[in-house]
Amino acid sequence: MTERSEGKQAQDRLQEFREFRERMNRRIFEQKDLVINRFFALDGQAYKPGALDEKTKEVAGLSASLVLRCDDCIAYHIIRCKEIGLSDQQIWEVLGVGLIVGGSIVIPHLRRAVDLLDELNRPGTVVSVDPPGHDHGS
Amino acid sequence: MTERSEGKQAQDRLQEFREFRERMNRRIFEQKDLVINRFFALDGQAYKPGALDEKTKEVAGLSASLVLRCDDCIAYHIIRCKEIGLSDQQIWEVLGVGLIVGGSIVIPHLRRAVDLLDELNRPGTVVSVDPPGHDHGS
Amino acid sequence: MTERSEGKQAQDRLQEFREFRERMNRRIFEQKDLVINRFFALDGQAYKPGALDEKTKEVAGLSASLVLRCDDCIAYHIIRCKEIGLSDQQIWEVLGVGLIVGGSIVIPHLRRAVDLLDELNRPGTVVSVDPPGHDHGS
Amino acid sequence: MTERSEGKQAQDRLQEFREFRERMNRRIFEQKDLVINRFFALDGQAYKPGALDEKTKEVAGLSASLVLRCDDCIAYHIIRCKEIGLSDQQIWEVLGVGLIVGGSIVIPHLRRAVDLLDELNRPGTVVSVDPPGHDHGS
Amino acid sequence: MTERSEGKQAQDRLQEFREFRERMNRRIFEQKDLVINRFFALDGQAYKPGALDEKTKEVAGLSASLVLRCDDCIAYHIIRCKEIGLSDQQIWEVLGVGLIVGGSIVIPHLRRAVDLLDELNRPGTVVSVDPPGHDHGS
Amino acid sequence: MTERSEGKQAQDRLQEFREFRERMNRRIFEQKDLVINRFFALDGQAYKPGALDEKTKEVAGLSASLVLRCDDCIAYHIIRCKEIGLSDQQIWEVLGVGLIVGGSIVIPHLRRAVDLLDELNRPGTVVSVDPPGHDHGS
Numbered sequence: 001m002t003e004r005s006e007g008k009q010a011q012d013r014l015q016e017f018r019e020f021r022e023r024m025n026r027r028i029f030e031q032k033d034l035v036i037n038r039f040f041a042l043d044g045q046a047y048k049p050g051a052l053d054e055k056t057k058e059v060a061g062l063s064a065s066l067v068l069r070c071d072d073c074i075a076y077h078i079i080r081c082k083e084i085g086l087s088d089q090q091i092w093e094v095l096g097v098g099l100i101v102g103g104s105i106v107i108p109h110l111r112r113a114v115d116l117l118d119e120l121n122r123p124g125t126v127v128s129v130d131p132p133g134h135d136h137g138s
Numbered sequence: 139m140t141e142r143s144e145g146k147q148a149q150d151r152l153q154e155f156r157e158f159r160e161r162m163n164r165r166i167f168e169q170k171d172l173v174i175n176r177f178f179a180l181d182g183q184a185y186k187p188g189a190l191d192e193k194t195k196e197v198a199g200l201s202a203s204l205v206l207r208c209d210d211c212i213a214y215h216i217i218r219c220k221e222i223g224l225s226d227q228q229i230w231e232v233l234g235v236g237l238i239v240g241g242s243i244v245i246p247h248l249r250r251a252v253d254l255l256d257e258l259n260r261p262g263t264v265v266s267v268d269p270p271g272h273d274h275g276s
Numbered sequence: 277m278t279e280r281s282e283g284k285q286a287q288d289r290l291q292e293f294r295e296f297r298e299r300m301n302r303r304i305f306e307q308k309d310l311v312i313n314r315f316f317a318l319d320g321q322a323y324k325p326g327a328l329d330e331k332t333k334e335v336a337g338l339s340a341s342l343v344l345r346c347d348d349c350i351a352y353h354i355i356r357c358k359e360i361g362l363s364d365q366q367i368w369e370v371l372g373v374g375l376i377v378g379g380s381i382v383i384p385h386l387r388r389a390v391d392l393l394d395e396l397n398r399p400g401t402v403v404s405v406d407p408p409g410h411d412h413g414s
Numbered sequence: 415m416t417e418r419s420e421g422k423q424a425q426d427r428l429q430e431f432r433e434f435r436e437r438m439n440r441r442i443f444e445q446k447d448l449v450i451n452r453f454f455a456l457d458g459q460a461y462k463p464g465a466l467d468e469k470t471k472e473v474a475g476l477s478a479s480l481v482l483r484c485d486d487c488i489a490y491h492i493i494r495c496k497e498i499g500l501s502d503q504q505i506w507e508v509l510g511v512g513l514i515v516g517g518s519i520v521i522p523h524l525r526r527a528v529d530l531l532d533e534l535n536r537p538g539t540v541v542s543v544d545p546p547g548h549d550h551g552s
Numbered sequence: 553m554t555e556r557s558e559g560k561q562a563q564d565r566l567q568e569f570r571e572f573r574e575r576m577n578r579r580i581f582e583q584k585d586l587v588i589n590r591f592f593a594l595d596g597q598a599y600k601p602g603a604l605d606e607k608t609k610e611v612a613g614l615s616a617s618l619v620l621r622c623d624d625c626i627a628y629h630i631i632r633c634k635e636i637g638l639s640d641q642q643i644w645e646v647l648g649v650g651l652i653v654g655g656s657i658v659i660p661h662l663r664r665a666v667d668l669l670d671e672l673n674r675p676g677t678v679v680s681v682d683p684p685g686h687d688h689g690s
Numbered sequence: 691m692t693e694r695s696e697g698k699q700a701q702d703r704l705q706e707f708r709e710f711r712e713r714m715n716r717r718i719f720e721q722k723d724l725v726i727n728r729f730f731a732l733d734g735q736a737y738k739p740g741a742l743d744e745k746t747k748e749v750a751g752l753s754a755s756l757v758l759r760c761d762d763c764i765a766y767h768i769i770r771c772k773e774i775g776l777s778d779q780q781i782w783e784v785l786g787v788g789l790i791v792g793g794s795i796v797i798p799h800l801r802r803a804v805d806l807l808d809e810l811n812r813p814g815t816v817v818s819v820d821p822p823g824h825d826h827g828s
Contacts, residue, residue: 024387027394035372035460036386043380044454046238048450051227056194060232062202064239065381067202067657069760072237072384089189096196096725100184100292101202101211103655104733105619105755108762110726111714116719162663165670173648173736180732181656184725185493201659204278206486208621210660223611241379241480242457243343246486248450249438256441300801303523310599311786312800317541318594319794322587326501331469336508339474340481341795342516346759347485348798351725365465370474376460377478479793483622497757502619510587518595519617519757522624525576532579598790603779606747612784615750616757616791625791630827641741646750653754653763 007056017075022130047080054084059094065097066113082127084119091117114121115126148257155213161269185218187254192222197232203238203253212251220258220265229255285397293351298406323356330360335370342382342389343375350389356398358403367393424533431489459541468498473508475529480512484524489530496534496541505531562671569627574682600631606636611646618650618658618665626665633680634672645670700809707765712820737770744774749784756788756796757801765804772810772817780806 013081028036058081065073067101095113100104103126166174185195196219203211219229233251237244258265304312323333334357341349357367371389375382396403442450461471464521472495479487509527513520534541580588593642610633617625633643647665649656672679724777737747742764748771753762785803789796810817 011153020387020391024391024805028386028390031368031390033368033372035456036217036368036375038452038456038459039242039372039375039382042449042452043238043383045452046235050231051225052197052231056197057235058755059190059194059233061234063202064205064236066152067655068205068381070381070384070778075692087189088697092723092726093188093190093195096200096723097184097195099655099726099729100181101199101206101656103360103619103651103654103658105206105693105758105763106655107733108760110718111710114712115714115719118364158363158667159663160581160669166662166666169666171644171648174371174644174651175733176728176732177648177656178659180725180728181659183450183728190589196435198740199463208657208660211657228447230439235455237379237450237453239380241382242377242453243341243482243484244379245454246484247459248442249435252442252445253438254435270563296805297802300805304800304804307782307804308787309782310781311594312789314590314594314597315786315789315794316797318587319514319797320592321590323512324552326507328473328507329503331473332473333507333511335466335470335474336477337515338511342480344515345796346795346798349795363465369464369466369471373474374469374478375448375462376457377475377482422817435619454691465684479791482583506588507587510585510591513588513591513793515794517796518591518791519620519622519625519795521592522622524580525572526579528583529572574766595790598787602783603751603777604783608749609783609787610748611742611750612753613791616788617756619758620755620791640743645740645742645747647749648737649750650754651750652733655760 005101008114011097011125014075014116015099017072018130018134021072021076037136043098055086056083057086058086059090062091062094066095066109068103069102069106069109070111071112074109075116075130077126078116079129081121081127082117088117088121148253149260149263152213152257152263155210156268159210159214185230193219194226196222196224197228200229200232201236201239203242204233204247207240207244207247209247209250212247213254214267216251216254217265217267220255221267226255226259247263286391287398289399290351290392290395290401294406295349297348297352312411330361331357334360334362338367338370339374339377342371342385343378345378345382345385347385348389350385351392351404354389354392355396355403355405358393360403364393364397424529425536425539428489428530428539431486432544435486435490435517440543446514468502469495472498472500473504476505476508477512477515480509480520480523482529483516483518483520485523485526488523489525490543492527492530493534493543496531502531502535563674563677565626566668566671566677569624570682573624573628574686576658607633607638610636610640612640614643614646615650615653618647618661619654620656621658623659623661623664627668628681629683630665630668631672633638635681640669640673675684700805701812701815704765704806704809704815707813708820709760711762712767742767744772748774748776749780752781753788753791754786756785757792758799759799761795761802764821765800765806766819768803768806769810769817769819772807773819778807778811 009043025040029040040102047054047061052060057076060073062077078091081094096109097107101109119125163178167178185192185199187195190198196215199213200212200219203215214231219232233248237248257263305316323330323337325333331398336351337345338350338357343351348402354367357370371386375386395401439454443454447449461468461475463471466474472491476488476491476495479491492505495508509524513524533539575596577592581592583589598608600615601609604612610629614626614629614633630643633646635659651662671677715730720728721727732817737744739747742750745816747778748767752764752767755767784819785800789800809815
């Protein structure tokens, strides 16, 4: 496969991740299930800056997602880390901590995380969790 | 139970945790198993300051330990967080992120984490992972 | 993407899930591995009505699948819940309990669960775990 | 060991579980951490009767706790199941589903769950999560 | 603490583990729950020699128990490994694989596993899962 | 679907797994992150023959991967098991142990494992983890 087509692939996956995420967040929001909607709100609140700044809280979220081996959660937190200004070197160090805590079982997720990070660094890629011009579902 | 005797209990648990941890680290180190000893060394290296400072790396370690629900690992990282100067408020915010990511199954570990934090804040408690006057086993 | 083509996508995924599940169940059954075949039989037995009715046992199975974050198991139990007559509202409440127990790491699986539930509710969708006219592999 | 002293032991463990749980719930509540306190409230809300009755929701909670192998959570939900009137036979069937979904790794937790259930059935044991005469911490 | 009293402690823990395990296996067996009793029987069957000998199957069981971080399961499989003749060096290598696959979160369980192994090697310790003169509950 | 086209599908998945694995291993290696590269080296070392032969260590790795439910890790260890000469019957027995320890939640991964094993046994399939003529990234 040429490097170009690999880039295309990763771009498609990123686009698909965002669209599905946003469509389903909206769908779940519209269900008006009290427990679930309140949990989504609380989930947003936990990462707001407080005694710890936003960057450190995203590091906590990314680290937890790595050791629990959830690709979508890892993708979300890596995009957020880039959005709020963590350097690639800083993100790699969180990947290192996650790998040591979680062991070799984390490696397949590490591969996909690095592939996403490279895609986010490709010129022209929009680095944001939700597509531009859309409201957040939660 | 009086509050005083509760303090005594938590102090005993903390003492026991440190002694067992240190004795077994030394025992494992002396076995000279190449893979295990190298992993222990690498484990130490992952938390050394780099692009991220030591505090942020300890936050990553504490967050991962919370969602993996390992009391000993949570205890280790909370003590390290206190040692290197994270405020209680900052530690509580990591507990909050861990609770949201990991769910109510984290609550029993949250209770024990808060109990330990209170013990570490009790006047006279030595805040260090290893007992004073001892070498680290790894 | 139009809503129609989304429906097509979810329908394809559902079809693929059933076909692969059934083909491999048959393949595994034909291997005649004693331990594995007995486990499959026992797995069926655990959900048979007893002191608890079938619906409550499927709720137990769905809740466990959610917190263990297994998409195929979640899909299986949601289809079964629909087959034996749980209402959508009841299924949403199980999703809520699973989300609270398992935390935000469950959210990507919740999104796929809700997408499947919507597909099962689309006019013309056959709500059964195995394709019509086929025997169960186990 | 005589059966009588075993009963004493289980009773002590049950008493200790309740006291620590209640003391720390109160301690956490008093910290007034917004994210954590809201999560505790939401945790209570998820089990309130709705389209599913309280018993079915407790079954969902017990099943999830079994496969996630959390002794304190299993203990909590077994006591709640008894409090709201599930029969022992019904609880055993949830244990069976949890064992099949989660595998032999659940067995040590199953042993402790059955030991607790026997203790709750011992004449004179108070079947409630919190000691009488105390307010809930959350 | 003197080395002697440490030995005493480990010996007590080993004794307690065996007694509780045996008492509860018998209790569960007597309940005559079909699903649970059949699962216990199947659990025994999976480790019987076949195309793989008993030692290799115990290695598989120990490795799985390590990465799932279940102390009782680790203890059971280490005692079985010793009973059927694996050398300490061989057991240490399984501990190494489990540590690498499962990561640093395995370390507290590794410490307790090594402590148990040392206790089993202490002159006079009976190396068997169940106390002598007792029938197995399953 | 004809059996032929199923074979084609499995072959494509196997090819894709190898190419992505190798490309990302090389990418990660070139990043020269000390902690991560050392961990990859240590991961290779843990499976080298010692007191246990290579086959037994691969059994330990496969068993751990099954209960942690990581498809890529299961695929890697099954290919390795075939490469170093474990018989299909031996691999099936490890699948059996993994299923019993990990429970029904392992079944979807068991299905994919058996599908891969069948593909590896198809005449003309190259049984190796990395594509021929390529260097290992780690």
